[in-house]
Amino acid sequence: MQLYQVRNSTATLMEQVPRWEKDLPRHTWAVESGCAQAMLMAAQATFTLEAEAALEELEGGTEDALATFMEVRRGVKYEY
Numbered sequence: 001m002q003l004y005q006v007r008n009s010t011a012t013l014m015e016q017v018p019r020w021e022k023d024l025p026r027h028t029w030a031v032e033s034g035c036a037q038a039m040l041m042a043a044q045a046t047f048t049l050e051a052e053a054a055l056e057e058l059e060g061g062t063e064d065a066l067a068t069f070m071e072v073r074r075g076v077k078y079e080y
Helices: 002-016 026-033 036-059 065-074
Strands: none
Touching: 026 036, 036 065
16 A cells, blocks of 8 residues: 555656656756655655565565565566
8 A cells, every 4th residue: 555655646746847858868857857856755665665565475485575576676587
């Protein structure tokens, strides 16, 4: 539920931010529009929630929970 709320809040914030113009570098747009901090906060919150879920799965007996977490985060399949 928390992850859903973070995604919803982020979507709401992004609707209020001016659209990115192609001729303006994305990092400049993020800083100047004021959404850089919100984007960073959302990314950190999402990472924390997903990491907690993976640790709970590991504690529950799913041996490859952390490997699966890293695969999802990086889009890479790890073999152990």
